[in-house]
Amino acid sequence: MSVQILSDSACDLPEEILDEYDIDILPIIVIKDDTEYLDKVTIDPKELYDNMRAGQVYKTAQIPPKMFEEKFEEYAAKGEDVIYIAFSSGLSSTYQTSVLVRDSLKEKYPNINIDIVDSKSASVGFGLLVHKAAQMAKEGKSKEEILKMLDFYIEHIEHIFTVDNIEYLFRGGRVTRTQAFVGGLLNIKPILDMPEDGTLRPIEKVRGRKKVLSRMIEIMEERGGQADLKNQVIGINHGDDIEGAMKLKEMIEEKYGCTKFVINIIGCAIGAHSGPGTLSVFFLNEKYEEQ
Template structure:
């Protein structure tokens, strides 16, 4: 029996990939005016970004333990060997909730065959882990082989992204009110990444959209020089800015010769914090020895 891959909506993978590889997704909660929505199910990203541009404020909440327990009980009853790859523990309590739920279900179902992997990643950076695991599962690889590859990806996945408006990072507590105001006046675009601990980290400030995209391409070279970027699957996502995403794709194609891309809109769980206009690129900083 093939290994089953389970994840949550913060992985931001396109629906066609989820369907092709039969990846189950648990939706993260998104909240506006005390009303709860399910990311990607009862709230669409386009609606979220439209509302945010009109001044609406969204918040997010982790998947409730009861949802995990229900899902894990289904897995236990089915007897499927399952890997749940989850949103970074540095950005959400999802991982801890899943671990607690697993232990609760194992008391009733000791034979539960479930591994929980902390991606220490977000959005399509996280999604590339899920995608790789699903490809391996479909090819009949063992759970042990998949987990070994996931360990490598967790250690070597790079996230480079920029936001269009510092106001959204201010709302999320990532920058001060003064930084957001000055950044808006001076057209400053921050570049951020996710370091090894899975948190969020500003790394540079660049003035203007053109310059920030060029700098992102340069950072790919600095961090991925030994990783054979040309033959990787490169992740790109956007906060309702497909034109910007395609421009970034073209720049990467021309610079590195890449041909394999996963491109998608940023879902509600991440977009509620990053806002419209965000652009991100994801890649490995080292070539997997098993590829």
């Protein structure tokens, strides 16, 4: 029996990948005023970004325990093997909640077979983990083999991204009001990454959009130069800026000869905090060897 891969909407994988590999997705809650929406179910990213440009402010909330309970019980009742890959615990309480709910079901379903993995990742960086796990599950790999791969990816996945408007980082508490004001005046584009704890960390400040893309390509070489970038699946996503994403793809192709990409719009769970115009690239800093 194959392993079922379950994840949440913050993985930002394209629908065609979710369908091809039968990846089950739980939606994160997105809130505007007092109204709750389900990420990519009752609100789509384009609507969110258009409204953010018009001044609307969105918040997000973790997946409710009841939603986890219903989904986990669905699989437990059928005795299925499941791996739930969760949005980074450094950015959300989703992982912790899922563990509590799974453990609470053990009395009713003592043989429940749901492994929960903290991705310590976000967006398509998170999505690359989910994608690889689902590929391995479809190939008939064991749960132990998939979990071993996930450990490697979590340790070695790199997230390099920039935002077009630093104001959105201020709203999310990532920069001060003064930094946001000065950054806006000077056209400062911050570059951020995700350290091992799965949080966000500003690492550099670059002036101007063209220079920031060039610097992101340089960082790829600094961090992934020994990782066989050419043969990796490279993740790219964007905050309603497909032109910027394709420019980034072309630069990566030209510099490293990469041919395999997963490219998608950033969903509402992440986009509510990063804003329109965000661009991200994801890759491994070490080569993964199939066992």
